Amino acid sequence: MVGVRVGEDGEADGSFPQGRDAGWPIVGAVWFAWGMEILWVLMALVLLGFVLLPVLRRRRGMIEQVAPGHPDAADPADYGFALEEELDIRMPGPDQDLLDVLDVVQHTQDYRAARQLLAGTGAEGERRWQRVQAFAGAASLELRQRPGGVGQTPGGQWLRVWRAEAPKDAGGAAVHAEFLVQQAWRTSTPGTDEFRIIMEEARAACGDAALFAPDDPIPHIIELSVARGLGYPRSDFEQLWLKILDRAPAHMGAHLAALHYWCEKWHGSRELAYSFAEAAAARAPRGSLLAAMPLFAVFEHLPEVNLVSSFYRSEVVTKALHGALHAVHSARPDDPMLAHVRHLLLFFLVRAERWAEAMNQLLHIDGHVGALPWTLAADPAAEFAVYRALAVAGYEANGGNPATLPH
Structure with missing residues (x-):
């Protein structure tokens, strides 16, 4: 040595x-x-x-996935769940009439089927709002895929023709207003001149749509996003909100849109957002999904980094979870907003390791992932698939199997 x-x-x-x-x-x-x-x-x-x-x-929106072949890994296919590549990212739940019309419009570039569908959809309900969003989103996506150029027709041309040929059609005006809002958020940055210009155009389009259908809450619901983007003063925002309450006081989609304005990251605070959500839940009529609003408020204020392992079993989260579960159990099976609440429930139930309850939500929503929180991810289908696999693995690790899961 x-x-x-x-x-x-x-x-x-x-x-x-x-x-x-x-x-x-x-x-x-x-x-x-x-x-x-x-x-x-x-x-x-x-x-x-x-x-x-x-x-x-525990970074927001991310969770560890069990590797294939690991003893804790489980196969979602054993439960009849859809393959990841088969998951529909366009909508939170099924709406076959909308899918059929979207296929017709996009293949023929003829807007008339969309106009007819909206004309036959109740103005005060949630489904009309979802369909307006879907048509606007389809036109926006087409334009992004085919922006046009020399000798090329830009995508979403059917919406331009709709507005040109039926300028006073309330459905077309609402879809156009929502299209402009989505374009602003997708193609520009809040606070820039480009963003403001598009949002001001959307604001004018909302006014036009409201003139064509004075009792329709949708033009005002669309303007909620404009108000958030342009930073309406609170007095102006509250005046806009009163117009919606006069027309559709229990509209869940409107409440979710308004919640964003009151959030800490926009023009409010955690306290204001919680207060808004809890007030909506307190005045919710029997069978309304507004009782789930506090869970959405909690989601909007999740910490970017969570150092407390029991956060998702804390009192504030547990209380919001129970409110949302009660709302789901009390709601009409055909409520168009039911899938939205179930998707968020899946997220929280998996985080709280409440595996059987998470599996129950999966039985109702699997196949569609066009809802929070998945739509915030770059690949919504992949994000949903991670949580689904974790739910299955946790369920089986605690003695569950396909035979013991009630359908």
Whole structure:
């Protein structure tokens, strides 16, 4: 063995020892000191890992996925769930009439089927609002895919023809207003001149749509997004909100749109958003999904980094979860907003490790992922599939299997 001689000044001189035991007590002490330093470093890294691992796992919208082949892995296909590539990202739940009309409009570029469908959809209900959003979204997506150019027709041309040929049609005016709102959010940055110009155009389009259908709440619901983007003063926003309450006081879609304005990241605060959501839940008529509003308020204020492992089982989350579960159990099976609430319930129930209840939500919503929180992800279908796999794995780890899951 060789060592390092330590001189009288405490520095190593680089020479070998001049005898079998020369210098070894001192050298041994040096090696011992170094070993202790390394040991402390390793212990610090281990402790740091315990702190950082929950942080990395709990970033908002992200959750660890069980690797294929892992003992905890389970196959969602055993439960008859759709393949990831088959998940429909356009809507939160099924609406076959809308899908059929969308196919016709996009293949023929003829707007008349869309106009007829909206004309036959009740103005005060949730379904008309969802269909307006779907038609506007389809036109916006077409335009993004085919922006046009020399000798090329831009995508979404059917909407332009609709507005040109039926300028006073209330349905077409509402779809056009919502199209402009979606274009502003998708193609420009809030606060820029481009964003403001598009939003001002959308604001004017909302006014036109309201003139063609004075009792229709949808033009005013669309304007809620304009108000958020342009930063309406609270007095102006509240006046707009009163117009909606006069026409559709229990409209869930309108309440969700208004909630954004009151959130901390826009023009309100956590307290104002919670207050708005809780007031809506308190005045919700029997069978209304407004009782689920507090859960949406909690979601909008989730911490970017959560250091508390029991956060999703905390009192505030548990109370909001129970309100949403009660709303789901009391709602009409055909309520168009039911799927929206079930999707958010799945997110929270998985995070809270309430596996059986999460599986129950999956039985109702699997196949469609066009809702929060999945639509915030770059790949909504993949994000939904992660949570679905976790729900299945957790359910089976606690003794569940396809045979024990009630349908």
